[in-house]
Amino acid sequence: MAENGEEKWVAVARHIAKTLGRNDTMADDILQIFSNFDGRFSREKLSEKVGEEDPRACAALEQTIKALERQISQYVTADHPIWVDSADSSAFLDAIDELISTIRDWTPMAGDKIVGACLVRAEDLMQQAMFRVEDEFRLLMERGGESLELSRAYGNGGESAGNLSFDSDDEEEEEAVGGVGIGNGEDHDRIPTARPITDYDIVIDALPSGTINDLHEIAKRMVVARFGKECSHVYSSCRREFLEESFSRLRLQKLSNEEVQKMAWQDLEDEIERWIKAANVALRILFPSERRLCDRVFFGFSSAADLSFMEVCRGSTIRLLNFADAVAIGSRSPERLFKILDVFETLRDLMPEFESVFSDQYCLFLRNEAITIWKRLGEAIRGIFMELENLINRDPPKGPVPGGGLHPITRYVMNYLRAACRSRQTLEQIFEENAGPLPSKDYPGGKLDDGGSPSSLFVQMVWIMELLETNLEAKSKVYKDPALCSVFMMNNGRYIVHKVKDSELGSLLGEEWIRKHTAKVRQHQANYQRSSWNKVVGVLKLDNASLGPHVAAKLKEKLKLFNQYFEEVYKTQSTLVIFDDQMREDLRNLVNQLLLPAYRTFIGRLQSFPEIGRSLDKHIKYGPEDIEARINDLFRRSGGSSGGRK
Structure with a gap:
């Protein structure tokens, strides 16, 4: 074999001289260089004309091909897996090398006829060998998947979790946490996945280390032999x-955009919860683990590793992104x-994972698609506020709210805005990214950005x-009684201020806004007093000049007139x-302070007339204590619950 190898190298040297030499002199110079470089390329061996191939070299090539055919064919036609025996697999790989x-x-x-024919046979043999190692590659993948190890990435090695099981019988646990899982190897027909977990700081070693090494050795030969795409496939x-x-263990359904649109909202809420868990598990555990596995199997061949990883994760990633897009x-x-905020925040928080895991050229479109859908979710949130x-604009004035109490739209909008402002930072990000020109109004107390302008969310x-x-x-106009109108505005205004003050909404709107709207509530109180009690109190005013000579009468x-007015107002x-206890x-207290002193003064004046004082009990229907008791009996709670602040 060594002699054949030397003859082959001599033939190669002649070929180089033939290719590079433009004339016989130049070719002789190249041959002289080879002769000086290595004694095996002696001038005698290279003395034949450069334009003539050495029949002995061609014969050596044919002999080499025949020998390789005998060696490789026994493995190609073997009826048992080759990689169950390390000696067979090593010999097969050596022959392929x-x-x-x-x-x-x-x-x-x-270009030489004999050499060309030999190379055709060699290429055909290579194809047969690649078909067989492709099958062996698949078998290794499938068998290796039966043994799954879960390890924690805590710097100094992993924590074994080999005794964890696939499924959880506890439905509540599955609801509470997302998960990936592990197989116990007992069911060889099923692909192992992972059980519910509570920690994303883990790495899945989906294949044993020895299997990964075997896969790498096969992948290396297939890539070098230009069968890299087949290996990746x-x-x-x-x-x-x-x-x-x-994904099926995470209970995430395969849904088209149309199916998502037709889902009942409650069902879609549940599906969003499952999607959030699946997205976190995929981007933080599954995809990084797949990236790691690809890099190990295709070590040294980054392009093949990148292509394989993209093909592995493309379908699952598109499935996740399509659902977010449908939402x-x-x-x-x-x-x-x-719920859309939840989807937006999930995708936003996973953007670093998209950037790091899908960093290569093959995955660029997935990374860009994630960014596009993330921005589309932001547009959807702005659309919801519109x-x-x-x-609010379409809610028309209907019948009056009994007693001038809280209107349902006030409760709805204020509780809605309070809940929304729990995600204030997210909303500020969304509105700032697509902020239009701000109205030319003064917004005191609003949160200012670095330029001194109110924030878009504000x-x-x-x-x-x-x-x-x-x-x-507009709704207050349906009340014919001015007092009822004032009470309606007072109730709703007080509720608005209350909901703003003890929430993130108050921090956003600022103290100046709160003071301004508290003053509006006081103004409605003053309007209520004026429209309800000023007329009653006015009757009690004493002006001797206006009373004239018949004062007692x-x-x-x-x-008598006071009693009539008081009874009507009462x-x-x-x-x-009044929804608010305070x-x-x-x-x-306001009515008492307004009415009781004036009433006591009036009664005292009556008692100063002897003709009235002797029969005062006949004229006074209500004593001061009676007036105070009735005033303290005014107003009802909204809905019968203390405070009514729901």
Whole structure:
């Protein structure tokens, strides 16, 4: 074999001289260089004309091909897996290495008829060998998948989890955590996946280390032999099964955009929860583990590793992104905001994983698609706030709320905005990224950015609050009684301020906004007092100049008129609803302070007339204590619950 190898090298040297030499003199010079470089290339051996091939070298090539055919054929036709025996696998790989080397060395002389024919036979033999190692590669992937090891990446090695099981019988546990899982090797027909987990800082070693080394040795030969795409195809098809089964264990359905659009909202909420868990598991555990496995199997061949990884993860990634996209292009109904925010935040938080895991050229389109859908989710959230504005504008004044109490739209909008502001940072990010020109208005107390302008989220919230106030003012017009109108605005205004003050919404709108709207509530209280009690108190005013000569008679007439006005107002006011305990107490105190001193003064004046004082009990229907008791009985709680602040 050594002699044949030397003859082959001599033939190669002649071929190089023939190819590079433009004339006989130049060719002789090249041959002289070879002769000086290595004694095997003696001038005698190279003395034949450069244009003539050495028949002995061609015979050596034929002999080499025949020998390789005998060696490789016994493995190609074997009826048992080759890699169960390390000696067989090593010998097979050695034969493939020699075949690769032979083809590479003799390809420059393929123009020679005899050499060309030998190379055709060699290429055919190579194809047969590649078909067989492809099958062996697949078998190794499938057998290796039966043994799955889960290890924690805590710097100094992993933590074994070999005794963990696939499934959890506890449905509540599956609801509470996302998961990947491991197989116990007892069911050879199933692709192993992972059970529910609570920690994403883990790495799945989906194949044993020895199997990975064997796969690498095969992949290396297939790539060098220009069968890299075939190797990638086999690899990716096997690993895709693992990912698909893992997704099924996470209970994430395969849904088209149309199916997502038609889902009942409750069902879609549940599916979003499953999607969030699946996305975190995929981007933080499954895909990085697949990246690691690809890099080990195709070590030294980055292009093949990148292509294989893309083929493995493309389908699962597109499945995740398509669902997020279907959510983004769905209904803009306001109640969907919070789940869409969850999807947006999940995708946003996973962007570093998209950047790191899908960093190569083959995965660029997946990374770009994730960014596009993430931005589309932001557009959907802005669209939901526009729909909220439309909802407020479209809510028409209907019948009056009994007792001037809280209007349902006030509760809805304020609780909605409070809940939304729990995701304030996310909303600020969304609105800042697509901020339009701000209105030329002064927004005191608003959160300012570095340029001194109010934040886009602040402007959005102020605008919604203004729409709500305008809507409530229109609704207050349905009350014919001015006092009821004032109580309605007072109730709803107090509720708005209360909901703003003790939430993130108050931090966003600022103290100045709160002071301004608290002053509005006080103004409504003043309007209530003026429209309800000023007329009653006015009757009790004493002006001797206006009373004239018949003072006693006129005082008795005033007392009669007071009783009439008081009873009318009391009858009306006793049906009013004040949702806030403190405001109810403040209003009672206000009326008491306004009415009782004036009434006591009036009664005292009556007692100063002897003709009245002797029969005062006949004229006074209500004593001061009776007036105070009735005032303290005014106003009802909203919905019968203390405070009514729901």
